[in-house]
Amino acid sequence: MTPGLDALLAALYVFSDDHVAPVRRIGDPPKLTDAELLCLAVAQVLLGFHSTRHWIRFAHARLPHLFRSLPQQSGYTKRLNAAGPLISQVIEALARQVPTWHDDLRLIDSTPLPCAASRETVKRxxxxGHAGYGYCRSHSRFFWGFRLYLVTTAEGMPVTWCLAHPKLGEREAMTALLERDHRLVRAGYGSWSLPQRSGTTGPQKRRSNGH
Known part of the structure; x- marks a missing residue:
């Protein structure tokens, strides 16, 4: 293994262990700690592994000397799906390290997030009541699901995000997102979601554990 990759994984582990509060559990602790899980998750993104299967195969082949225990794909995916608040914490902690965290400039973009491909799936x-139909101009097609909005620093580091109904305009979604906390403009904070149930308006804040 190259020293550079070893150093990257070690730095990510120490950073995650220092900045993210572990989840309190009943019973025996997991073989893979929360800090190790976050280290693997961030490294997967930084190293460009879009496939979890390929990443876990790579980790077992090249990284076993860095972890006491490495999960299989199903176990890794299950842990990641349950680690949303921890992932939010580590993303925010990493974003605070970039030079432009306190700048006024924020970049905003959105992309369709299809959730169903057939009418029967939509019905079931x-x-x-939350998702809906929208139109993707870049692909010239309709979709059913949400639109994912992302706010980043000038370097592209995620600051906050939300899921919005596709019928909601981009200006409306981002105005609602930013109006809830002016610190998103100068010093990004937290993560948000836009509810679409009848009788609710504006974003709801999703706080990470310990925040």
Whole structure:
């Protein structure tokens, strides 16, 4: 293993262990700690592994000397799906390290997030009442789901994000997102979601554990 990759994984582990509060659990602690899980998750993104299967295969082949225990793909995916608040914490902590964290400039973009491809799936989906139909201009097609909005620093480091109904305009979504906390403009904070149930307006804040 190259010293550079070893150093990257070690730095990510120490950073995660220092900045993210572990989840309190009942019973025996997991073989892979929360800090190790976050280290693997961030490294997967930084190293460009879009496939979890390929990443876990790479980790087992090249990284076993850095971890006491490495999960299989199913276990890794299950842990990641349950680690949303921890991932939010580590993203915010990493974003605070970039030079432009306190700048006024923020970059905003959005992308479709399809959740169903057939009418029958739409009817059975638990997201009915939240998701909806929208149009993706870049692909010239309609989709059913949400639109993911992302706010980043000038370097592209994520600061905050939200899921919005596709019928909601980009200006409306981002205005609602930023109006809730002016610190998002000068010093990004937290993560948000835009509820679409009848009778609710504006974003709801999702706080990470310990925040």
């Amino acid at each position: 989906s638990a997201l009915a």
